[in-house]
Amino acid sequence: MSEYIVRAENLVKTYTTGPEVLEVLRGVRLKMRAGEFLAVTGVSGSGKSTLLHLLGLLDEWDSGTIYFDDQDVSALSAAQRDQLRNQEIGFVFQFYHLLPELTVLENTLLPTMVANSTFSWLGNRAKLRKQAMEILAQLGLADRAKHRPAQLSGGEQQRTAIARALVNKPRLLLADEPTGNLDLGTGGRILDLLEDLNANNKQTIIMVTHDPDTAGRAHRQLHLDRGRIHTSSS
Amino acid sequence: MPRHYEFFLICRYLRKKRLAIFSIVAVALSVAMLIVVTSVMGGFVRQYRQACHGFYGDIIVRADSLMGFPYYEDLIAQAEQLPDVKVATPVIKQFSLLRIDQPGFKLFVRVVSVLGIEPNGYSKITNFKQSLWKQSLLPGPPTLDLPEGFADDPKYRDSGACIVGVEVPYNRQPDGSYKRYPQLYDSPVILTILPLKRTGMIDTDVRVSHPFLLIDDSETSIFSELPPVYIRFDIAQNMSRMYAYRDIDGNEEPAKTSQVQIRVRDGADVERVRRQLQDIWQKIITVKGDPETVMVFETWDEQEGIAPLINQLEHDRALLTILFVIMGVVSIFLIFCIFFVIVTEKIPDIGIIKSVGASSAGVGRIFLAYAGAIGLLGAILGLAMGWPFVVHINAIHDWIAHTFGWRIYDPNVLVFPYIPNEVDWFAAVIIIASALVGSLIGSMIPAIRAALMKPIKALRYE
Known part of the structure; x- marks a missing residue:
């Protein structure tokens, strides 16, 4: 097992809009140990969400390397990257991104449906549902399992998204402004939850936020400014 | 190997999407019309051949x-x-x-x-x-x-x-x-x-x-x-x-x-x-x-007098079939438009599904299989409409004549007292298979578009 669960070396990402080339990340370096809770801060447009998307293999980068357990992920096939995203990485987004046609339980189970063929899913259905229900109970959503996202509050939707992110027991949880769309009280409870997960389950978390108070809940902070890491504090 | 989410989402989309219902109805109407036309016109040709052969x-x-x-x-x-x-x-x-x-x-x-x-x-x-x-x-x-x-x-x-x-x-x-x-x-x-x-x-x-x-x-x-x-x-x-x-x-x-x-x-x-x-x-x-x-x-x-009429009937059947095949092509285009709209509407879903590890092929398969299911359900519904229509075509014709005074079929023209009312099953199987293939063709481009979409682009789509 590697010392670092994820590493980024000289990550560069640019966006081209017509003749204009925008350098969003300009050689970012990052190392993340298992069990750490890291906050990436910065103003809007500093590249913090882009960094999170690259670490979560949701986007392509122009140059540099990302290692997951010392494995250069650019050397992986598309199928291996999909599997890595499904098994080792969980996402929590600012706008929850739940499927509106599915219930809370079904949204939570979605990564397990991606991981299993129909036959294996049907064979393990009871076990997987029980596992998902335990996570929902842990997040205080057991009585909301059959509700659809539209019937939930913002906090409940975000907790559903966290349940979905955790259902496959990923080693890395990536949270992009997880409280950005919530009121102070609800946002605080979401942060409590992330802290609990990190403290009790040793869940490795990288959280992007522009709010210094929110960032203060993490063990360590990286500050991004115009695509470069300027400060790192513990 | 297909993953469970593909099957699960196809079933859920079919249950929830009004556009899917429209697509199914479009396919069903095309299939029903083709079954009726090929069965009736083929029936005229068959009846005439039987009648002639029975008299020579x-x-x-x-x-x-x-x-x-x-x-x-x-x-x-x-x-x-x-x-x-x-x-x-x-x-x-x-x-x-x-x-x-x-x-x-x-x-x-x-x-x-x-x-x-x-x-x-x-x-x-x-x-x-x-x-x-x-x-x-x-x-x-x-x-x-x-x-x-x-x-x-x-x-x-x-x-x-x-x-x-x-x-x-x-x-x-x-x-x-x-x-x-x-x-x-x-x-x-x-x-x-x-x-x-x-x-x-x-x-x-x-x-x-x-x-x-x-x-x-x-x-x-x-x-x-x-x-x-x-x-x-x-x-x-x-x-x-x-x-x-x-x-x-x-x-x-x-x-x-x-x-x-x-x-x-x-x-x-x-x-x-x-x-x-x-x-x-x-x-x-x-x-x-x-x-x-x-x-x-x-x-x-x-014999003189028989071959030209049989040829004429075959020609009429081919002409009508071509017309309805053109309508079938229009249905394929309709399915393409509907699927383009469905995929566009589902872009955020595509991002979510990919963010939890779904493959591009899996996402493409969802929309292709979704279209296949629409084609199959439409074809079955079309058969369920066309079959009884053909079987009861004379009663329907009589009812229309009695209710509205429109007698569309004149027995003096083709000398048969009744409109043929047996389904041409060989043609029906070909029509159903074509509906299925047509639906897949119509959805292919939108499905490829969905499959190739980058997850982050899909998540940011508004």
Whole structure:
């Protein structure tokens, strides 16, 4: 097992809009140990969400390397990257991104449906549902399992998204402004939850936020400014 | 290998998407229309072929002249020796004028085709007996003999009885049936037959108009510009001057007939039998002398008057099928548009699904299988609509005629009393498979677009 669960070396990402080339990340370096809770801060447009998307293999980068357990992920096939995203990485987004046609339980189970063929899913259905229900109970959503996202509050939707992110027991949880769309009280409870997960389950978390108070809940902070890491504090 | 989320989301999208319902209905309507058109038009072609085949032998040997041809007895005798030939019978075919002057009918004279037949042999080759209004119900072979009470009537001594095609005295009712007048039967009609001399000129020295006793009618469902009137073969032979005689120079003139109809055994090779008959004819004329008549050996569907109508029906069916295939292509385009909208609407979902590890191929498969399910459900629904429509098409037609006064199908045009109401299952299977393939083609581009979408681009899509 590697010392670092994820590493980024000289990550560069640019966006081209017509003749204009925008350098969003300009050689970012990052190392993340298992069990750490890291906050990436910065103003809007500093590249913090882009960094999170690259670490979560949701986007392509122009140059540099990302290692997951010392494995250069650019050397992986598309199928291996999909599997890595499904098994080792969980996402929590600012706008929850739940499927509106599915219930809370079904949204939570979605990564397990991606991981299993129909036959294996049907064979393990009871076990997987029980596992998902335990996570929902842990997040205080057991009585909301059959509700659809539209019937939930913002906090409940975000907790559903966290349940979905955790259902496959990923080693890395990536949270992009997880409280950005919530009121102070609800946002605080979401942060409590992330802290609990990190403290009790040793869940490795990288959280992007522009709010210094929110960032203060993490063990360590990286500050991004115009695509470069300027400060790192513990 | 497909993952469970693909199956799960397809089922969920089918349940929840109104656009999917529209797509299914579009496919169903196209499938139903194609099944109805191919079944009905194919049914007309099939019925007409059956009707025609039921009224002609498999092979017809005829002279390409109204003068007829000799040695037919030898031809029949030798033909019936062939293992593949079931029965052969002579038929005289002549143009004639028919005059009916009966109470309840206005005097009319019509050009008809007189068929001189041997009823027993002819009914072994054709469905003649089943076509008769009165005699079809009686046991035994049909007859053209005078019935009791008329046998000794001097008026009919040289002529006899006749059976007319049902379309000669009657017009078909709008519902396809014929309203018959019983008083017309067992009453006289006049047939004027013009006999030809050896020179091909009309023999004006003999009586040409003869009274016949009308005893029955025949309904064949075969369109003919000249409706038939059946009389006995020997009488037709006499009146057409086709009997055997010796001229004033002492030359023997053999008896003639217009044609010989041959029925082959089931499964026999008709082409082979035709060649055998040609060989027999060659041998006969080698021995007896060539009458220098142009002879035609044709199968039933090669006859003048049948092949063009069958071709016309086939052509009409092909034309209608092409029109509906064009509508099917429009449906494919409609499915493409609907799927483009569905995929556009589902872009955020695509991002979410990919963010939890779904592959591009898996996302593409969702939309392809979704379209396949729409095609399959649409095809099944189309079959469920088209099948009962075809089966009950006559009742539906009658209901429309009764309720709105629109009688769309005129039985007088295609001579069948009813619209064909059997589903062409072979065509139905092809149509269903095409609907499935068409749906997949229509959804292919949107599905590829969905598959190639980058997850972060999809998540940011508004």
